[in-house]
Amino acid sequence: MTDPLAAFRARQHGGGITHVALDYTGTLTSGHDQRDHALGMRPVTAEAEQAIWDLDQAGVTLALVSNTQPGQDRRRALEAARVDGAFGDRVYLSDELGLAKPDRRIWLHVLADLEVVPEQLLYCGNNVAYDIYPAAAQNIRAVLLGWAPPRGLPPGATRIASINQLPGLLTGTETAHA
Incomplete structure (x- = not known):
């Protein structure tokens, strides 16, 4: 029997993923944390920091x-x-690019800039409409x-409950999770 999650494996772990792109708000941050006024946004959580280093160890190139x-x-x-060194x-950022999710052109730009084909990129975000469906459409x-299962995920998508599950x-x- 074939492993249905094999397509989500990093290249050095038997799959085709060479790059992982991450969303920021709600993915690397927590809605429970206070906004850091010096940063002008919520900070990266300790759990996300560890996941970033674990992803780096898994042999993938990171992007935001x-x-x-x-x-x-x-x-x-x-x-x-x-x-920051893990992202280079x-x-x-949408305001710098003049393109915002869910516009498909942001994905075309990211793929071209990273010099990868869609099958080499995995994207993790917390919003079905702005993150998951638009990425999967490409x-x-x-x-x-997310903790709660959505009504449905597109083909080529899956769900995890915590950012620390992504490296695994x-x-x-x-x-x-289904």
Whole structure:
């Protein structure tokens, strides 16, 4: 029997994923945390920091794809969490690009800039309408971060309850939720 989650494995763990893009709000942050006034946004959670380092160890290249307002630079939050080096210059902010999720052109830009085909990219976000369906429509593997199962996920998508499960999904040590 074939493993239905094999398509979500990192290349060095038997799959085809070479790059992982992450959403910011609600994915790397918690709605329970207070807004950090120095950053102008909620900070990256400790759980997300660990997941970022674990993803890096899993052998994937990381990117950030986030809808932002003018002046809302997510790089400051990544730097404050000391994970900015894991992302390098692969930070895609909607106000800088003039493109926002769910517009398919943001995915076309990200794929071209990363020089990957859709099957090499996995995207993790917490919003079905803005993150999961638009990414999956571009044949990008999509992972919904959320406790409650949605009414339905598109083909090429799965769900995890916590960001710390994402590295295990890529290495094959974690399963996803239906």
